Amino acid sequence: MSVADTFKLQPSTQLQGSFRVASDKSISHRSVMFSAIAEGTSHVTGFLEGEDSLATLGAFQAMGVKVEHPQSGELVVHGVGLHGLKQPDGALYLGNSGTSMRLLSGLLAGQNFPLTLTGDKSLSSRPMRRVTIPLQQMGAEVHSNEQGTPPLEITPSKGLHGFHYALPVASAQVKSCLLLAGLYAEGETCLIEPAPTRDHTERMLRSFSVDVQTDGNQICLQGGATLKACDIQVPADISSAAFFMVGACIAKQGDVTLTEVGINPTRTGIIDILKLMGAEIEILNPRQAGAEPVADLRIKSSQLKGIDIPEELVPLAIDEFPAVFVAAACAEGQTRLTGAEELRVKESDRIQVMAEGLQALGIDARPTPDGMIIQGGQIQGGKVDSHGDHRIAMSFAMASLRASGEITITDCANVATSFPDFIELANNAGLHIDI
Numbered sequence: 001m002s003v004a005d006t007f008k009l010q011p012s013t014q015l016q017g018s019f020r021v022a023s024d025k026s027i028s029h030r031s032v033m034f035s036a037i038a039e040g041t042s043h044v045t046g047f048l049e050g051e052d053s054l055a056t057l058g059a060f061q062a063m064g065v066k067v068e069h070p071q072s073g074e075l076v077v078h079g080v081g082l083h084g085l086k087q088p089d090g091a092l093y094l095g096n097s098g099t100s101m102r103l104l105s106g107l108l109a110g111q112n113f114p115l116t117l118t119g120d121k122s123l124s125s126r127p128m129r130r131v132t133i134p135l136q137q138m139g140a141e142v143h144s145n146e147q148g149t150p151p152l153e154i155t156p157s158k159g160l161h162g163f164h165y166a167l168p169v170a171s172a173q174v175k176s177c178l179l180l181a182g183l184y185a186e187g188e189t190c191l192i193e194p195a196p197t198r199d200h201t202e203r204m205l206r207s208f209s210v211d212v213q214t215d216g217n218q219i220c221l222q223g224g225a226t227l228k229a230c231d232i233q234v235p236a237d238i239s240s241a242a243f244f245m246v247g248a249c250i251a252k253q254g255d256v257t258l259t260e261v262g263i264n265p266t267r268t269g270i271i272d273i274l275k276l277m278g279a280e281i282e283i284l285n286p287r288q289a290g291a292e293p294v295a296d297l298r299i300k301s302s303q304l305k306g307i308d309i310p311e312e313l314v315p316l317a318i319d320e321f322p323a324v325f326v327a328a329a330c331a332e333g334q335t336r337l338t339g340a341e342e343l344r345v346k347e348s349d350r351i352q353v354m355a356e357g358l359q360a361l362g363i364d365a366r367p368t369p370d371g372m373i374i375q376g377g378q379i380q381g382g383k384v385d386s387h388g389d390h391r392i393a394m395s396f397a398m399a400s401l402r403a404s405g406e407i408t409i410t411d412c413a414n415v416a417t418s419f420p421d422f423i424e425l426a427n428n429a430g431l432h433i434d435i
Ligand code: S3P
Pocket: 025, 026, 027, 099, 170, 171, 172, 173, 174, 176, 198, 318, 319, 342
């Protein structure tokens, strides 16, 4: 589904209703990848029909995996086993999706055919040495260009060997890449994380009967395990819920219930940060959806206050900072983020782009090398460039709940990568988005 390039937002004051936001992008990617290399037929429900997860799906179809798509959000994946993938006809184009490229680089490092992974302008500028260097240490032939960016060239190697590796950055994509390469390696692969990151890979591999051992910040698996097909339920994405959580907090009349949201403890930093700022968030009806915990989240208007964001929450809310910055702009006093330099290498430089956007709307936002200092204030109307970053576009859409004039947001088409029906849900809840 495509999304219009420019959003024009008239100010609004209410955000209300009960609805399910888009399905989880991280879990959707993994559901296809693991089902494809499993033995047997897996069923996926709640699959995200967004451009990023569809790029992963397309890549496996191009490598000979048969996927039935009985209806939107449902997949039947006929696994081909660890060694059953076929060489695709050309390069695998992965669009905007960093998760596809980084996880696939590990999964494909152990195949016996060469291939090339490419992406759009944004993905083509993202750092890949964080995966190529450790993969090469495992014996893989995976190479970026000289700048350390895509395309990635993968050629068959003499064989991968497991290793012990301390990750220099807290990154679930790097961890997952190396665990997937570890499946194809001889011996044990053990990774040590500098801080906990989302653990969907570990949980889902266990659902596929792989023995993944976790001990504190260390995660280990043995090479050569067989994945056994299973059924996967994909919950709603807490990263997509984050826009509505912030919107409900800052709206004059905010009362939103978001149903079936994934509340995996490695993803709930946004709840903790908003609560520290004074938000009223209720976690209702907690339950399990397969290997992942879910709940309904009820969020009401509240007067937020500025805080120093605890650094240990950064990896647990890594994708939610564009929304948090909008919350900070509406809070009383100053909010300070530190320890978040990773935000500079996401789909855009989220520190610079958010600071410029907030400044364009009259907010005192000062970027720092590893974060931002934001003084709460009155949001004005104005024009913001989202730089093709889906989360920046959706975060500024929520700013219209406190704006004194019209907000125009440009370069929004990539909202379709993670949240294709964002405009419809947001307008039904009370926003006034024209496209
Ligand atoms: C993701 C991990 C995070 C996150 C990204 C999805 C994943 O990236 O920002 O949107 O699915 O593993 P990093 O591992 O680079 O922090």
